Amino acid sequence: MSEFLIERWCQSLPADCGSAAAQAAGADLVARWSEPARRYHTIDHLTFMLTVLDEAAAFASDIHAVRLAAWFHDAVYDPQVAEPTANEQASADLAAAMLPPLAVRPAQIDEVVRLVLLTADHRVAPDDRNGALLADADLAILAVDDEHYRAYADAVRAEYSFVPDDAFVAGRSAVLAKLLALDPLYYLAPHRAAWEARARANLTAEISSLHA
Numbered sequence: 001m002s003e004f005l006i007e008r009w010c011q012s013l014p015a016d017c018g019s020a021a022a023q024a025a026g027a028d029l030v031a032r033w034s035e036p037a038r039r040y041h042t043i044d045h046l047t048f049m050l051t052v053l054d055e056a057a058a059f060a061s062d063i064h065a066v067r068l069a070a071w072f073h074d075a076v077y078d079p080q081v082a083e084p085t086a087n088e089q090a091s092a093d094l095a096a097a098m099l100p101p102l103a104v105r106p107a108q109i110d111e112v113v114r115l116v117l118l119t120a121d122h123r124v125a126p127d128d129r130n131g132a133l134l135a136d137a138d139l140a141i142l143a144v145d146d147e148h149y150r151a152y153a154d155a156v157r158a159e160y161s162f163v164p165d166d167a168f169v170a171g172r173s174a175v176l177a178k179l180l181a182l183d184p185l186y187y188l189a190p191h192r193a194a195w196e197a198r199a200r201a202n203l204t205a206e207i208s209s210l211h212a
Contacts, residue, residue: 002030005043008050012067017103025098032075040155041074045141052137052189059188061129065108068099069115069134079159085120092116121178124187132187136195139185142202143195149202153209169210176203176210 006026013022033043049070057063076090092113099109115134118124122135141152160168179185180203186192 002027002034005030005047009071012064012071014103014105021102025102028098029071029075035077037079037159038077039158040152041077041159042155045074046070048141049137052140053133056133056136056188056190059129060133062108062111063133065111066115066130066134066137068095068104068108068112069119069130070137072098072112073116073119073134073138080162085117088117088120122182129188136186136189136192139179139199140189140195142179142185142199144198144202146202149206153206173207173210176207179203 006023009026009029010017010019010022030043033041033046050067053060053063053067053070060066072091072095074087074091075094077087081087095112095116096109099112100106104112111130115130118131118134119138122139124131124135142149144152156172157168160172163171180200184192184196185199186195189195
């Protein structure tokens with residue numbers, strides 16, 4: 001799996017990027033996504049996102065920037081940080097530091113950084129095709145079937161196992177309410193109408209379950 005993912009990472013970089021540098025950066029990112037404390041923000045989440053992006057690549061203005069943003073958007077993830085957007089900012093900073101030696105153009109680096117920061121709230125401007133596709137891919141998990149959604153919700157709870165039940169219910173309910181307030185939830189995904197209905201049903205069911 002790691003070798004396959006690193007190969008996919010290398011394919012997202014410019015053709016003139018050195019192979020050794022690309023491989024080393026890819027290995028670093030795979031290691032970050034494989035940290036033992038992660039339960040949801042894992043290689044599986046990244047792989048799922050990349051699959052969604054592959055299926056809808058034609059919708060993006062710059063699919064390479066969107067793929068790079070997917071790789072970086074949770075590359076730094078510490079569930080115990082207090083600042084709500086600290087992980088996104090740290091992940092954006094990591095992209096800004098790692099991409100210049102890999103032959104990525106400055107304008108494209110700026111776009112990757114912007115996209116990583118967008119995943120803090122998933123609010124997308126009407127003409128932002130790159131942001132819309134990245135947001136769709138990041139939130140695609142909300143539209144899976146009941147069984148997979150329960151597994152996702154359980155993984156989130158496990159990632160925050162250090163949080164007492166009462167505090168988790170309050171915090172998680174607030175997150176779910178913010179997601180439900182997004183209108184629309186999905187922008188460019190080919191099956192966005194069906195995704196929208198399933199995601200809203202899943203979110204509503206999870207809130208009910210939390211307070212049961």
